[in-house]
Amino acid sequence: MSHTHTPSNTSIDALPATPVSRRRFLSLSGGVAAGTALSAPFVQAQPAKIKVGMMLPATGTFASLGTAITNGFRMAVAERGGKLGSREIEYFAVDDESNPAKAPENTNRLVQRDKVDVLVGTVHSGVALGMAKIAKETGTLLLIPNAGADDITGPMCSPNIFRTSFSNWQPVHPLGKVMAERGHKTAVWISWKYAAGDESGRSFKEGFEKTGGKVVKELGLPFPNVEFQPLLAEIAAIKPDAVACFFAGAGAAKFISDYAAAGLKDKIPLYGSGFLTDGVLQAVQPQAQGLMTTLHYADSLPSKRDQEFRLAYAKQFKMQPDVYAVQGYDTGLLLAQAMDSVKGDFGNKAALIKAMEGVKIDSPRGAWTMSKEHNPTQDIYLRKVEGEQNKFVSVAWKALADPGRGCRMA
Amino acid sequence: MDHLAPILIQVLNGLQYGLLLFLVASGLTLIFGIMGVINLAHGSFYMIGAYFAWSLASYFGNLLTAIVVGIVLSVLLGLALERLLIRHFYGRDHLYQVLLTYGLILIFEQLRSLIWGDEVQGVKVPELFNHSIALTDTLSYPVYRLVISAACVAIALGLHWLIRHTRLGMMIRAGAHNREMTEAMGINVRMLFAVVFSLGVALAALAGMLAAPVSSVYPNMGSQVLIICFVVVVIGGIGSVKGALVGALLIGLADTFGQVYLPQLAGMVVYLLMAAVLVFRPEGLFRKT
């Protein structure tokens, strides 16, 4: 859908208004013809803008995550001169309100009303699943910069849905290996009883038991309950070698603080998926010192790429980037690289998808590729809390791919 | 002894949780029982208290001053709300009270976002109480939680004394039973209601302030507390502070043991308990104060 644009240098008014001889006329016509031929790309120029619809949380508990993702995405696009495959971008934004009940309707705002070409979102898995439903029905390209629901690259997978973050199965899977290597044979798993907690728990158990460890008990409390005392007392009574957990946000801060206050920190080492210590360290810095977690990002990666990214991000947004900013940034990179591959021909969906499937992203988190089910195959790092940072310790698992169980794509 | 210890510890946990619930629920039941007003925004007051604690503690550098100032601010907030809005709803159908206070929840939540932002915040436990007592060889119990429990017990006793042994308490009880008669006796029921409402708000806010160091301060923290407190009041009996205490302790224990021994049902245990009480006592366990 390109607009024809007639540049003024071939306009009839530019020609001199003097009587012309035949030779003059021929040379002028030749000039005009040549000029037209040379400016042909410009005649086709100014293709339609790419409409990018961002559906992210703007208020509530996840607001800062939404902001970080948007910042990262825009930074990636800005680094390429604000264009994707030489096409400009028009942004549309909808607040997902972290409400899955309204997800289909909010997604339709972008897809049906604003007629976006690409959907980007979101943080909360329940909402993302609502978005995925609409994306599948309408064939709209959906790029997911956070929501980890295993199902998205499992039974619900679809050619037009890509994820640039992680699956709930991924970050915690190497934790079992790490803990076994440190000599822990028995562990208790604790998390909330909701999809993310359950999926992380299954993955941890799988990983830990494969190395010969045993999960002696799986504890769960209703989400978003944060009264951990009863279960902490249980842990103390069971006396496992170590505890592994998945908590995020305010609950994570409280858990770290309660765990320390119950005197368990020095007696039964605590480990967790990286979300335990991400974004909460300003609240529970003293109690969190020394905590080891696994995640696909860390605060001090020994990579020039990451250091440059962090400097640029901090300079532009006056705050430190986190894993969410990186995920947003990578989403921008993914779209940009794919658009470059198809030379801006967004209409060719099949080629675009193929480009995305074959992409290799030079991300601040390290290079990663897209798995068959459209989830990042990436390195998972072991980190340790020092000061207010999750410092990189080692690579816990190189190029870990989500198994994509239940996905029925090629 | 080894089998008894875990159970005793869980009882301690249940009681501590219950006492904090009581603090919030007592305000709710007073407002319900004395003023006949259903207040869905009560959870918001709990949240406001926590945010007061966080912002004032950062400003003053210590939690105790923050709590004192916070209580004063909460009372002022309660008085203002009562004057501007609540008093127009006495005697009106509960439906409109539900609507009013539901609107207030939305307003408070957004104001909170505009004033204090959406980040998770922490409040430091006062240094004096920042250590734990060893209960078993693995488990310690934070002293601060004991302090919270002690504070709740003190307030419970204070409320009891207030209602049973002071003139104000007598007026409150009279106003609850028969408003017209009390007014006819020359008692300023309007002022009484303003006092009771502010007391209720202050109790909820105080609970938020006390709990802030152990619960963190975050958006929407009032929603969960609100629903549980409703159940506490239904079980305990509307208007009965004693009922609120018994109900809160029951819920605290049920929730605690439910989590450990019936994990699949844990979220529902509280409501099942309520259903059970209602079968036998539709008006709750205790009558009005």
Add this chain to the structure above:
Amino acid sequence: MAQANTRTLTIVFMVALVGLALFPLTGSVFYQQLLTKVMILSIFAMSLDLLIGYTGLVSLGHAAFFGLAGYALALIQPKYDPMSIFITLPAALAICAVFALITGALVLRTRGIYFIMVTLAFAQMVYFVFHDTALGGGSDGLYLNNKPLVGWGEVKLLDLDNRTTLYYLVLVLMVVIYLLLRRVLDSRFGRALQGIRVNEHRMRAIGFPVMRYQLGVYVLAGVLAGLAGYLSAAQFGFVNPEIISWHQSGAVMMMVILGGMGTLSGSIIGAFVFVLLEEFFKDDTIFGVLARHWQLLMGIIIVGVACFLPRGLVGLAGGHRSTADAMPDKRDD
């Protein structure tokens, strides 16, 4: 004067109805979907008005029925094949009816503030069943891979995959339910309900089996709310525990009162205005940065309605005499 107003209102409604019927011709997919959603919410609101406006039962847990029916559809229908609506709909409604019977028997033993809180608590219980257990896909919710088959076996009467067909189906249902409820409420049953609302003791003293009437209307309201939930699940193809959240119960209550409780038509108006207000407040071209905090504006409107507009919009227009005018003789707590 009141009669002229009622006549004006009726004309306005007829015009609006024609407008709704013709709307799909505009070709706007998004707004057509939005209107479908609003009409489904009107059915939901009308069912609550039965309880609040006519029987004086303030239920704050109505979203439980809405969600139950939606989940019932999602769970009963096979994963990859559509199932006849003549199986799934009666099944979903039956589940709602049974739930209403059992909880109603418990809940109707309470009055006043207790009733409000107990209905809320039961809705929370249903919420936790779907959120915490593996029954319904947990916090991630469930997909419906196919729309219900309006037909049987190979015979297809209507194709619900066509969103315009769904739109008209919902429109017709909304009108039919309105007319049906009007009939029911003008009957002896309806008058008895209003009598109970105004003075329960007196009705009992005359010999009316009050409990039976209340339970009956409670079940009816639950079943109709279930119908709305069923349609909603069919429209979006996605159910999630959040549809049972107490915010949904609060929102539908707001719709009933905003429109004018006890007038049935008020519920329809309330649903429309509520959703349109939300769209309006979210528009950042009008409200700029404040649009993110649209709930603040919504909250102010709700407070305003509670303070100044107890009879709702219908009452404002001087329409049908709202039952809000006939307040109960004495509050029962």
